[in-house]
Amino acid sequence: GAVVSQHPSRVICKSGTSVKIECRSLDFQATTMFWYRQFPKQSLMLMATSNEGSKATYEQGVEKDKFLINHASLTLSTLTVTSAHPEDSSFYICSAPTSNGGPNQPQHFGDGTRLSIL
Amino acid sequence: AQKITQTQPGMFVQEKEAVTLDCTYDTSDPSYGLFWYKQPSSGEMIFLIYQGSYDQQNATEGRYSLNFQKARKSANLVISASQLGDSAMYFCAMRVAGTASKLTFGTGTRLQVTL
Numbered sequence: 001g002a003v004v005s006q007h008p009s010r011v012i013c014k015s016g017t018s019v020k021i022e023c024r025s026l027d028f029q030a031t032t033m034f035w036y037r038q039f040p041k042q043s044l045m046l047m048a049t050s051n052e053g054s055k056a057t058y059e060q061g062v063e064k065d066k067f068l069i070n071h072a073s074l075t076l077s078t079l080t081v082t083s084a085h086p087e088d089s090s091f092y093i094c095s096a097p098t099s100n101g102g103p104n105q106p107q108h109f110g111d112g113t114r115l116s117i118l
Numbered sequence: 119a120q121k122i123t124q125t126q127p128g129m130f131v132q133e134k135e136a137v138t139l140d141c142t143y144d145t146s147d148p149s150y151g152l153f154w155y156k157q158p159s160s161g162e163m164i165f166l167i168y169q170g171s172y173d174q175q176n177a178t179e180g181r182y183s184l185n186f187q188k189a190r191k192s193a194n195l196v197i198s199a200s201q202l203g204d205s206a207m208y209f210c211a212m213r214v215a216g217t218a219s220k221l222t223f224g225t226g227t228r229l230q231v232t233l
Contacts, residue, residue, distance in 0.1 A: 043209065043226050091161055093163065107219065109155075109162065
């Protein structure tokens with residue numbers, strides 16, 4: 001079945017560091033990928049939609065300059081948390097639909113990245 | 119705008135029993151899909167089951183079934199013969215046609231299966 005690979009699974013770094021997270025579709029092409037953030041004991045909140053060949057679309061309240069998204073190819077999207085601070089500590093997870101057709105296609109999720117900023 | 123509501127923050131069920139996790143939704147779009155995902159403590163999101171707004175029959179997938187009541191805008195997940203490995207967070211989500219595949223998630227229900 002369709003698989004999405006996300007790397008790294010865990011990052012612990014100092015405040016001020018920029019962190020890059022990769023999301024790859026392994027056996028299908030994904031013109032669109034999604035980035036979510038999940039705080040402890042909360043739901044997934046969509047941060048942005050990553051579009052291959054064009055700029056990402058950010059949800060309201062998400063800082064574009066803070067969370068840089070690059071959809072470099074049909075199988076790779078990256079999220080860079082720039083100058084990360086402790087409040088950016090969270091679980092980040094990406095997903096990709098296997099089809100951009102109707103609403104019946106499930107999204108396939110990566111395993112997530114647990115980011116801890118000290 | 120779409121909204122998903124899960125009113126049960128936590129549920130307990132005994133092993134081998136059935137449990138129903140509630141989900142109600144709100145959308146004005148006639149074409150939409152409803153999904154249930156399981157999130158164990160390790161964090162990955164595992165797709166369980168899907169129900170389309172035009173589907174005539176309730177979806178079933180192994181021990182999972184979806185009790186879809188369109189008029190009431192509810193899409194409850196039923197897990198039969200619960201197993202200890204079913205202990206996890208469960209999220210209901212909706213996707214509306216034409217919204218670039220965006221998923222809107224509910225707040226989740228934490229299910230604990232006991233002996």
